[in-house]
Amino acid sequence: MSDDKPFSLVLPEDVADIGKWVHEFADEVIRPAAHEWDEREEFPWPIVQQAAQIGLYDWEFIRDGFSDPTGLTLPVALEEMFWGDAGIGLAIFGSSLAAAGIAANGTWDQTLEWVPQCYGDANDVKLGAFCVSEAEAGSDVSSLRTLAVYDEAKDEWVLNGTKAWITNGGIANVHVVVATVDPELKGRGQASFIVPPCTKGLSQGTKYKKHGIRASHTAEVVLDNVRVPGHCLLGGKEKLDAKLARARESGHSGEKQPAMATFEATRPTVGAMAVGIARAAYEESLQYAKERKAFGKPIIENQAIAFMLADMLTEIDAARLLVHRAAWMGVNGGYKNAEGSMSKLKAGRTAVWVTERAMQIHAGYGYTRDFPVERMHRDAKIYDIFEGTEQIQQLVIARAISGLRIS
Numbered sequence: 095m096s097d098d099k100p101f102s103l104v105l106p107e108d109v110a111d112i113g114k115w116v117h118e119f120a121d122e123v124i125r126p127a128a129h130e131w132d133e134r135e136e137f138p139w140p141i142v143q144q145a146a147q148i149g150l151y152d153w154e155f156i157r158d159g160f161s162d163p164t165g166l167t168l169p170v171a172l173e174e175m176f177w178g179d180a181g182i183g184l185a186i187f188g189s190s191l192a193a194a195g196i197a198a199n200g201t202w203d204q205t206l207e208w209v210p211q212c213y214g215d216a217n218d219v220k221l222g223a224f225c226v227s228e229a230e231a232g233s234d235v236s237s238l239r240t241l242a243v244y245d246e247a248k249d250e251w252v253l254n255g256t257k258a259w260i261t262n263g264g265i266a267n268v269h270v271v272v273a274t275v276d277p278e279l280k281g282r283g284q285a286s287f288i289v290p291p292c293t294k295g296l297s298q299g300t301k302y303k304k305h306g307i308r309a310s311h312t313a314e315v316v317l318d319n320v321r322v323p324g325h326c327l328l329g330g331k332e333k334l335d336a337k338l339a340r341a342r343e344s345g346h347s348g349e350k351q352p353a354m355a356t357f358e359a360t361r362p363t364v365g366a367m368a369v370g371i372a373r374a375a376y377e378e379s380l381q382y383a384k385e386r387k388a389f390g391k392p393i394i395e396n397q398a399i400a401f402m403l404a405d406m407l408t409e410i411d412a413a414r415l416l417v418h419r420a421a422w423m424g425v426n427g428g429y430k431n432a433e434g435s436m437s438k439l440k441a442g443r444t445a446v447w448v449t450e451r452a453m454q455i456h457a458g459y460g461y462t463r464d465f466p467v468e469r470m471h472r473d474a475k476i477y478d479i480f481e482g483t484e485q486i487q488q489l490v491i492a493r494a495i496s497g498l499r500i501s
Contacts, residue, residue, distance in 0.1 A: 106164055113170040119150060120178025128179035131309035132469055137265065138182050138309050139219070145186050146216045150175075153213040156190050160197070165421035169366035173414070176370030180473035181309030183367065188261040188310060189213060192222030194360050195270040199286045200328040208288055212268050220291075223266035225257040225315050235272075236281030240317060242273035244331075249324040251287055253317045256299060259480070263313040264298020267291040271317065275334070282341040285334050288326040295320035306472035361434035361481065362421040365441035368477040369414050372445040375452035375470045376406045382465075383455055399455060406448045413437070413444040432487075432494035439487035442477035449474040 105113070123144055131138045145151035159168035176183040189212045196212075197205050212222030231237040240255025253273055257263065269289040276283030289296055299314025324331060380403055383394035393399045420437035423429055449471035453460035460467050478484045492500045 105166065105170065109162070109164060109166050109170050112167055113174050116150065116171045116174040117177070119145065119148065120174050120183075124175065124178030124182050128182060128309075128466065128469065129463070132179075132181055133308075133463075135303065135308040137311040138185050141182050142186055143216075143219055146213070146219050151186050151189075151213060151219065153193065153210045156193055156213075157209070160194070163425060165362070165423075165425040166418060168363045169417050169421045172363055172366040173370040173373065176367040177374045178370075179309070180367065180371050180470070181307040183370070184261065184307050184310035187363075187367075189220075189222035189266070191224040191261065191360060192266070192268060192270045195224045195272075195286060196288070196328060200288075201330060204288070204325075204328060208268060211291070212266075214267070220268070221262045221266040222268045222270065223260050223262040223264075223315065225260050225263065225269055225271045227257060227259045228255065229258045235284075238272065238274050238284060240271065240273040241277070242271075242275050242285060242287060244275070244324075245321075248321075250321045251324065251327060253287060253289070253295075253320040253322065255317050257315040257317070259302065259312055260315050262311055263315040264296075264301075265311055265313075269296060269315060270328075271315075276338055276341075279338065279341050283338060286328040287322055288328065289317075289320060289322055290326065293320055293322060305475060306469070307476055308472075361438040362417050362424060364477065364481050365413065365417040365420070365437040368438075368441035368445035368474065369410060369417060371470055371474050371477070372406075372410050372413070372441075372448040375449040375467050375474075376403070376410060378465075378467050378470075379403060379406070379452040379455045393455075402451050402455060406451055409444045409448060413441040416440050429494070432491040435482070435487040435490040435494075438477075438482065439484060439491070442474075442484060442487075445474035445477050446471075 123141060127138065127141055131141070142151055149155055156168075159171065162168070172183070172187065175186060192212050193209045196208050200208070211220060214220030226235060226238075228238055228240065231239065238255075240253065240257065243252045244250075245252055253271060255273065257271070263269075268291065271287045271289055272284055273287060274280075274283055275285050295318045297316045297318070299316045301311070301313040304312060327334060380394075383399050383403060384392055386393050394403070416433070416437040420429070420433040423433050449467060452467040453471055456465055456467055459465050462468060482490070489500060
């Protein structure tokens with residue numbers, strides 16, 4: 095007889111309790127404000143402040159989530175948060191991508207110093223931004239044109255370039271910037287840097303007017319001779335020099351690109367966001383189908399509608415299971431066949447498909463802003479695009495299962 099606990103899909107009690115806590119906040123605070131902030135297309139400072147006051151927008155909450163040995167705390171919490179609303183949810187969670195970038199690439203001391211500064215406290219909320227993408231380097235992160243040049247005399251790094259599509263870009267207090275230090279090495283010649291608050295030369299460029307997640311601030315970040323101290327290089331110069339030397343000697347450093355190390359850790363959490371959107375759209379549709387009458391009976395009594403709802407829930411549950419598996423594997427031995435990408439791929443597709451079906455069930459009403467499924471459909475599409483497009487996830491999975499450099 096094995097002493098191991100029997101296999102179970104029941105959430106640990108503490109994780110389930112966190113899910114209920116976040117759901118309550120989403121139901122009472124986020125969802126009632128969702129339409130207003132989507133229409134305003136502004137960062138929802140009052141909502142983030144409320145999240146900070148209860149400890150939801152808090153670096154310790156994120157720390158505990160990422161250190162949970164089951165890996166499930168953040169996926170469960172994020173599904174509930176984004177069930178409330180994706181735009182506001184991303185405004186609350188957006189700083190955590192910067193925090194993940196620091197934790198994935200920085201030293202322990204750097205993590206302790208800078209991650210709390212991405213959040214501030216309940217009385218003085220701060221923001222973090224993770225700056226990777228550029229106008230000509232979205233999926234192809236090996237082609238970053240933002241350069242970091244070391245000024246040895248002053249022990250400073252000088253950053254120049256423009257980042258695109260950055261969550262919290264320009265309004266954040268702490269910007270984590272991925273830049274090229276050796277262009278000949280492409281992706282193997284990149285490093286991550288902290289740009290502290292009020293650093294001269296960093297500014298917000300164009301603020302994007304988006305199709306969805308409109309309560310989340312997305313903008314360009316312009317770096318014009320931005321000088322940061324040497325200790326703001328995440329991981330330190332000694333580690334970077336050693337990595338570059340290995341890359342030059344062998345053609346490969348053996349280490350992940352700074353951006354990829356961050357995205358790999360966050361893909362199941364992004365998948366959980368998409369599951370939350372899909373679940374919200376399904377629940378709205380189920381309720382509507384029970385109440386809406388056509389030809390003398392509730393429309394759910396028609397197979398065309400009932401079967402659509404059955405498929406919606408089946409796809410949501412399948413996506414959630416992939417997310418939970420990937421989250422568990424991420425902290426218990428790592429991925430074998432790009433399970434993180436699998437979860438993000440499936441969840442993103444599911445969110446887009448389910449929200450489109452939700453609009454169909456609502457018919458003409460679903461195409462208006464008077465019903466939330468229209469907003470949910472707009473919000474869902476980004477999950478096929480950011481943090482690795484659908485096609486990039488397929489590429490990552492294909493490379494993992496084949497062992498070949500598929501392009």
